[in-house]
Structures are given as C-alpha cells and as structure tokens.
Amino acid sequence: MKGLLLKDSFVVRKTLLTYLVFAIATAIVLEEMTFLWIVWGSLLSITTVAYDEQCKWNVLEKMMPYSTKDIVLSKYVFSYISVGVLSLAVLMVTIFSNIIKGTQTGSGYYYTILIVALIGLAFISIILPLMLILGAEKGKIAAMIFIGFVSALSVFISDNIKNIINNIMSEPMQACIIAIVVVAVMNIISIILSIKFYELKKKKS
Secondary structure (H helix, E strand, O other): HHHHHHHHEEEEEHHHHHHHHHHHHHHHHHHHHHHHHHHHHHOOHHHHHHHHOOOOOHHHHHHHHHHHHHHHHHHHHEEEHHHHHHHHHHHHHHHHHHHOOOOOOOOOHHHHHHHHHHHHHHHHHHHHHHHHHHHHHHHHHHHHHHHHHHHHHHHOOOOHHHHHHHHHOOOHHHHHHHHHHHHHHHHHHHHHHHHHHHHHHHOOO
C-alpha cells in the first residue's frame, strides 16, 4: 500500500501543498476560513480517482501486486493523512499565532478542529463509493448533487442546526466521542461498499 500512497501523493502534491499554504495563511489572518481547507483536504482522494481514470490505471494495476482491498484502502488512508496533516498544520499555526498575539487558544477551538475533520471524513465516506462505482465524471456530478442537497437542507433546518450546535458546545467531549463513533462506522461501511463496487467495476472492464 505504501507504493499506492506514494503514487497518489505525487499526483496531488502541488494541490496538497497549495491547500497547506492557504490553510496556514488563513489560520494567521482569518481563522474561520481555515476549516474549509481541512474539508477540501479530505476530498483529495477524489482527485486521485479522476487521475487514475485519465491515465488508464485500471490497465496498469493488473500488472501490479495489489489487491482490490489495497487499492481501495489506499484512497481512504490518503484522505486520513491529508486531513491529519492539514488539521495539525492549522492547529500548530493558530496556537503559535495566538502566543504571539498574547491570547489563549480556547478548548472549543480544538473540538471545532476535530469536528470539522470528522465532517470531511464523513463526506469522503459517502462520495468515494459513488466515484468508484459511477466513475470520476458521473461521481463528481452525484457528489455535487449530494452537497447541494445537504446545503439546501441545512438552510431549511438552520434553526435546528443552531440548537444542535448549542447542545454540542454544552457537552463538547461527549459530542466528539459520538461523532468519532458515527464517522468510524460510516467509513467502515463505506470501505466495504467501495471494495465491492470496485470489484464490480473491474469485472465490467
């Protein structure tokens, strides 16, 4: 799997570096915008799927000693690494920036970073199986429809979302534990589905 991770990192290294630079910059200037880059970082594996299709990776992989499980898991692991790197960079820069400013980084910020990272991983658990079964182009369309639906729904239930956020902030530790369990289950189910979808795709090709 190490070779697969290196392959994907070479493919999107410039994009990841760009995200990292912007995340660090916004952590210094506008903290609220840093969370966006963490979520986008989780979606980098989708970019690697698109590149794989463009370079006919499905043909090359048949000559490689990788199983379907290895290939699929590498996409998820790459997302986890991307989110971890961006989250850690944002957190360290924010702490350092606050030290210079003479202000403290509240515990709420740590919980927020964790929740945002989990949201990104939840997104990838839904979108990546769609990419693997539908292909890059159709998968992107399905992902955009899903994101649009979630965004529209959030507008209609904004009051309920505010109440949920207030409840989370009142018990952040408990909320984070629940969120970790939910996202972990989502990713396990997603990985199982992705492996099956990828196997079906290989048989069709």
